[in-house]
Amino acid sequence: MFGAIKALRRNGVIGINERNIRYVNALNARRSLVTVDDKCITKQLAQDFDIPTPDLYGVVRDARDMKKLPEMIAHPDGFVVKPAQGSQGKGIIVIDSPLKHGWRLSSGRRIDLGAMQFQINNILSGMYSLGGQPDKALIEYRVKFDDVFGKISFKGVPDIRVIVLKGIPVFAMLRLPTAASDGKANLHRGGVGVGVDIATGETRQAMQYDALIEVHPDTAHPLEGIHTPYWDEILMMAARSYEMTGLGYVGVDIVLDRDKGPLLLELNARPGISIQIANRRGLRFVLEKAMVLGDEKHSAEKRIEIARTLAFDQEIEIAS
Ligand SMILES: Nc1ncnc2c1ncn2[C@@H]1O[C@H](COP(=O)(O)OP(=O)(O)O)[C@@H](O)[C@H]1O
Ligand SMILES: [Mg+2]
Structure with a gap:
């Protein structure tokens, strides 16, 4: 692992x-952070920008809302419970289907109403929120993932993380749930x-716990060379997060629903740096180029054009 990191440094x-000093602090105004640190606000904003997100079934803020929980979760195809201010997949429950008593989780485990209410109370108390402040629980549509990822996903929905600088999508990574990750795709x-x-939406190398791997640890299916469907739409969604939030450095999480296509899951103002290991190349080169080329006046189409050129340039740079 250290050998791999050493080699990456050269790249x-x-x-x-x-990341914090040069990109997050320099490009993300404090006042804009509220739009991404609360998933309810992100959803609302996305709607204003015609960017599709998973349907919101309800929000639990207090004991009164909790009484309405049975109506919010009456969905035969399952649903997802999520802290509005959570991160790294913490506190999320992905429910697959109702059972006679309780529900089946994506991971195969069972949960009953009491345990679900207990978990929601934990969310409300701030157990999973950024600064530990009281939070809300979102109840939303459970994404049914696109079949293309069927063989490389284990009991949960994969997501696509795109790093976007000044509206230019510069790096991407597909994240896949595993037996260890309990229905969530987060690397942590x-x-x-x-x-x-x-440029193409094709998968390349892979990693788990910051170490390089070649096949999915649970399904043993090779991970390289898979084409991500709707790639152009995904790039456009990622690019438009700039207009939507005004954030100059952002990690965009997108899921592919087999019926609804790409949906925006959430935005991160402090996206992790492991994406460099998955891509076996460093971010600095492309981020610095995007810093110079990025311009508020550019349309999203123009920014995607720049992104494709940068991806091409980068291939040349690494090879030389
Ligand atoms: N609506 C959903 N349907 C199915 N899986 C979901 C849904 N929302 C989240 N997940 C799973 O949980 C992971 C984390 O969700 P996300 O909304 O990005 O929250 P966090 O801020 O904790 O990363 C996703 O990558 C996905 O695997
Ligand atoms: Mg996420």
Whole structure:
């Protein structure tokens, strides 16, 4: 693992301090953070910008809302309970289907109403929120993932993370749930990260727990060379997060629903840096180029054009 990181340094890998000082702090105005640190607000804003997100079934804020929970969760296809201010997949329950008594989770485990209410109370108390402040629980549509990812996903929905600088999508990674990650695709929970070529949407190398791997740890299916469907739409959604939030450096999480196509799951103002390991290349080169080329006056189409050129340039740079 350290050998891999050393080799990556030569390719311009950035660390957390550099990410914070040079990109997050410099490009993300404090007042804009509210739009992404609360998933209810992000959903609302996305709607204003005609960017599709999973349907919201309800929000639980207090004991009064909790009484309405049975109506909010009466969905035969399951649903998802999520802290509005959570991160890294913490506190999320992905419900697959109702059972005679209780529900089946995506991971195969069972949960009853009491345990679900207990979990929601934990969310409300702020157990999963950023600063530990009281939070809300969102109840939303459970995404039915596109079949293309069927063989490389284990009991949960994969997502696509795109890093966007000044509205230019610069790096992408497909994240896959594993037995360890309990229905969620987050890397901190043991999800697999697969580098994705920005220009084509093809998967490249993969990693789990920051170590390189070639096949999915549970399904043993090879991870390289898979084409991500709706790639153009995904790039457009990622690029438009700039107009939507005004944030100059953002991680966009997108899921592919087999009926509804790409849906915006959430936005992150401090996206993680492991995406560099999944792509086996550092972010610095492309971020610095995007810093210079990015311009508020550019349309989203123009920014995607720049993104494709940068991806191409980068291939040349690494090879030389
Ligand atoms: N509506 C949903 N349907 C199915 N899976 C979901 C849904 N929302 C979240 N997940 C799973 O949980 C993971 C984390 O969700 P996300 O909304 O990005 O929250 P966090 O801020 O904790 O990362 C996703 O990558 C996905 O695997
Ligand atoms: Mg996320």
